[in-house]
Amino acid sequence: MSDYTANEMMSIAAARALRNDDICFVGIGLPSEAANLARLTHAPGLTLIYESGTLATKPDVLPLSIGDGELCETALTTVSVPEMFRYWLQGGRITVGFLGAAQLDRFGNINTTVIGDYNDPKVRLPGGGGAPEIATSCGEIFIVMRQSDRGFVDKIDFFTSLGHGTGGDDRLRTYGVTTKGPSRLVTDLCIMEPDPETKEFTVTSIHPGVTRTKIEENTGWAVKFADEVAETPHPNAEELEVLRALKARTAAAHSA
Amino acid sequence: MSDYTANEMMSIAAARALRNDDICFVGIGLPSEAANLARLTHAPGLTLIYESGTLATKPDVLPLSIGDGELCETALTTVSVPEMFRYWLQGGRITVGFLGAAQLDRFGNINTTVIGDYNDPKVRLPGGGGAPEIATSCGEIFIVMRQSDRGFVDKIDFFTSLGHGTGGDDRLRTYGVTTKGPSRLVTDLCIMEPDPETKEFTVTSIHPGVTRTKIEENTGWAVKFADEVAETPHPNAEELEVLRALKARTAAAHSA
Amino acid sequence: MAEFLSLADAIESAISDGDSVAMEGFTHLIPHAAGHEIIRQRRSGLRLIRMTPDIIYDQMIGMGCADRIMYSWGGNPGVGSLHRFRDAIQNGWPGPLEIDEHSHAAMANAYDAGAAGLPCAVFRGYRGAQLAEVNPNIKSINCPFTGEKLAAVPAIRADVAVIHAQKASRNGDVLLEGIVGVQKEAVLGAKRSVVTVEEIVDDFADLPPNAVILPSWTISAITCVPGGAHPSYAHGYYSRDNAFYKAWDEIARDRDGFRAWMQEHVIGGGPEDFARHGKAAGGVAS
Amino acid sequence: MAEFLSLADAIESAISDGDSVAMEGFTHLIPHAAGHEIIRQRRSGLRLIRMTPDIIYDQMIGMGCADRIMYSWGGNPGVGSLHRFRDAIQNGWPGPLEIDEHSHAAMANAYDAGAAGLPCAVFRGYRGAQLAEVNPNIKSINCPFTGEKLAAVPAIRADVAVIHAQKASRNGDVLLEGIVGVQKEAVLGAKRSVVTVEEIVDDFADLPPNAVILPSWTISAITCVPGGAHPSYAHGYYSRDNAFYKAWDEIARDRDGFRAWMQEHVIGGGPEDFARHGKAAGGVAS
DSSP: OOOSOHHHHHHHHHHHTOOTTOEEEEOTTHHHHHHHHHHHTTOTTOEEEETTTEESOOOSSOOSSTTOHHHHHTSSEEOOHHHIIIIIIITTOOSEEEEOOSEEOTTOOEEOSEEEETTEEEEEOOOOTTHHHHHHHSSEEEEEOOOOTTTBOSSOSSOOBOSSTTSTTHHHHHHOOOSOOEEEEEOSSEEEEEOTTTOOEEEEEEOTTOOHHHHHHTOSSOOEEEEEEEEOOOOOHHHHHHHHHHHHHHHHHHTO | OOOSOHHHHHHHHHHHTOOTTOEEEEOTTHHHHHHHHHHHTTOTTOEEEETTTEESOOOSSOOSSTTOHHHHHTSSEEOOHHHIIIIIIITTOOSEEEEOOSEEOTTOOEEOSEEEETTEEEEEOOOOTTHHHHHHHSSEEEEEOOOOTTTBOSSOSSOOBOSSTTSTTHHHHHHOOOSOOEEEEEOSSEEEEEOTTTOOEEEEEEOTTOOHHHHHHTOSSOOEEEEEEEEOOOOOHHHHHHHHHHHHHHHHHHTO | OOEEOOHHHHHHHHOOTTOEEEEOOSSBSOOHHHHHHHHHTTOOSEEEEOSSOOHHHHHHHHTTOEEEEEESOOSBTTTBOOHHHHHHHHHOOSSOOEEEEOOHHHHHHHHHHHHTTOSEEEESOOTTOTHHHHOTTOEEEEOTTTOOEEEEEEOOOOSEEEEEEEEEETTSOEEEOSOOTTHHHHHHHSSEEEEEEEEEESOOTTSOTTOEEEOGGGOSEEEEOTTTTTTSBBTTTBOOOHHHHHHHHHHTTSHHHHHHHHIIIIITOOGGGGHHHHHHHOOOOO | OOEEOOHHHHHHHHOOTTOEEEEOOSSBSOOHHHHHHHHHTTOOSEEEEOSSOOHHHHHHHHTTOEEEEEESOOSBTTTBOOHHHHHHHHHOOSSOOEEEEOOHHHHHHHHHHHHTTOSEEEESOOTTOTHHHHOTTOEEEEOTTTOOEEEEEEOOOOSEEEEEEEEEETTSOEEEOSOOTTHHHHHHHSSEEEEEEEEEESOOTTOOTTOEEEOGGGOSEEEEOTTTTTTSBBTTTBOOOHHHHHHHHHHTTSHHHHHHHHIIIIITOOGGGGHHHHHHHOOOOO
């Protein structure tokens, strides 16, 4: 079972974190791929919500945008965007928010706004979109992101979305945020979880075939490993088959 | 054409005040009767909105409650009650609000809350309902109410809904309310309009067969008459016929 | 996820003495069968919430279920007073009833804020209205951009919301159609919720894309009570029983007559009594 | 009341240089044909408002229509950057572009507040988010009941809202179905509004009771442009042209290529060009 890519391992490891009774606020791209894989494998009862207003949607192909027709057509119902952000996200109805990042620090704070200075940026990124409030309103946050020392940095250039702030209980103490925050980070190399005390992301599971050195080389801070580090279970046949079929259907649909 | 009642004259006089392009927020009872009569006679384009959420409704019989099925079935569409009060009323989309009252003063301030002291009332009335915000959010307010010295009082026991306050520019100056406020009061005896300066309700038209003395006897303040007082035109045959048919259909429907 | 329960079990498990309870339905879809069950189970000390406490709350108040009521218009629409409600406030019968009185706009905004997870609702209201002077739950804030003074009221987040709806799917999702009132907001803002429905269907496959639906995971208990809104109505099922609303004025006028009627029709009844209203009225919405 | 006009007349009469213009559609029903007409009429100095300034604003910005933009996510969804948008912000080409950047929650609430006639929106947002430090249009208030600090942003009340919808009735009422986004709020909050539609029908007799409808008296001008959302889509008519969204990345990458494409397809085109997308795509929603 070594016939899979690191990206496939990442999506599968991310999908596994979702539970059957989760209500998941899904971002486009990797989060959407992982969330739909979970729904099509071990978590058929998983409820997927996209910020376009589609509640409990079951797309057959992955959407390219956050509001493809597929999402509405397979949804339980579709609400307005103000209702989505007010009643469903801010209302505390979401158990898991799934985020990606351009830059990430060891405490799960996220930058998707600018590289460089805000008023004179080197690169202007797309911006926060739903993320600033997803990060604080959902029960907990899963982050899925390819690991590299350009993305996993010691200091992010801009705090788009709050993770654990400066660590410890900063999230609650300084910002009054009572939700759990980033509880899991899934990359193409490993899984990290916040240290219970410091809230610093700590490697708890390494994907098959990946070395500690490779993880260290691709992390912009001195990465910590938990006392007991597991090996992430290989993708199983069903996971790979379902993921590949999903991606093949998607590719066909989007090139039409 | 004297074969009609004072109540019929009141409804017909109230209906005549509505224009074809008005967007009217309709209360139950006399306002609903007058507004539907207008729609069925001279103002077929009149848009009726009931606080239950029914937009542009065209009931065939008068509703007993503010949310009878008839209203929804004949509406352009039906929105939630929060949307009705937030987007449509507070949003400034209504040109005319139609109110009734238990007690009314010369400046069109309305009491529908209590007779006596608020904390130890002689009679507890139903309360404000939509009226406090209808009174300030609609472009202007028409009041329709049977005239009597018990209802038309020198001092109301409780200020449920703002009219012209203490008169003059009090409405704008003290409360910052920029809408026009009560611009017409239709009773079973006459029509009153606010004096342009003082905003005190002044008789501008007297229904056929009614004397000034009768108006004075049924008003709890020293009622003023405009320099030129008109005689309200008699109900015409179409107005009477449509009103009576509407009331007959309504009576049959509600006793079923 | 919503559990399918009998009406008695649903009320038993969701509502305790002293709870704040929002039973909503703006003229349409009022959960009368659920109200009767609360009366039969002799709940007391409830803090009732409802924009328009009409017959359903007249009955519950007259039977001693409530200590307090938050409301914005208390009458029998188009008919007159609610005699039991008024008797409780004016004469303390069958017990004292504390009031928290608002305007419709305030309550609609407060439900909206409850669903939106906010601590308070901010709206342009109560200008020149004396209620703001006598009710300590009405405050104000100033817009930080324009300085305008706006009204503020606490969000409504009831312990329990109770509503009636047209349909539930076997999955436990609930559909409302027609005059949808503040029911969605009441449920989303509440800790627990009980929904009675006209019928349970296999799925919601043929609904329009923007149908008003409460997903299963926002609801605690669902129970099927055909006719359960009577004398209110269910769009697409049966019409409002306006004749009963008029008749209620006499039934509730004096204490003994009211108690006798309640004994016969509510204490001695059950949810199955509502089925005949669903069928009898026959006034299927066109 | 809505007037039925040609697209050129509708844009001409509703939009002037320097206006604040909200063109909405959350992925779905984006008013592309209207955007092209604005470009053809060489409007300039516009203060654009849009949650997700995707291709439509990339085109308008690249053609020099705008001075300022209020937005919350600026990218080509699922594809990458908006090259013209980025070139304007980073390099001031074809002119400087001032930004007023927000989160989606802030803009959704600001549209809601605009529709509700409020001066500002109050929501639980921007906690720990640095945008609140760099954007002076983000302030806060304290809940007068709990003391909680809540975010506040000015309500969005544009000079003109421009949207695309499925249907208008001859009476001038407009129906939206599917992902309805913030379009209703954008229109209700705006001084004027232009709506392009897929088709005009005699009436709305068979719609469900809670359909999303903008009444005629909330709209300034309606014009029928079949396919007018392309490469966005219209639920029930045609699908999103995802291949075009991917192709745009190359088209817009360099300035000359972009200008050549715009000259050929937009400056030299007209609303009738959109009809083939409506028909050609053929992907009627199931």
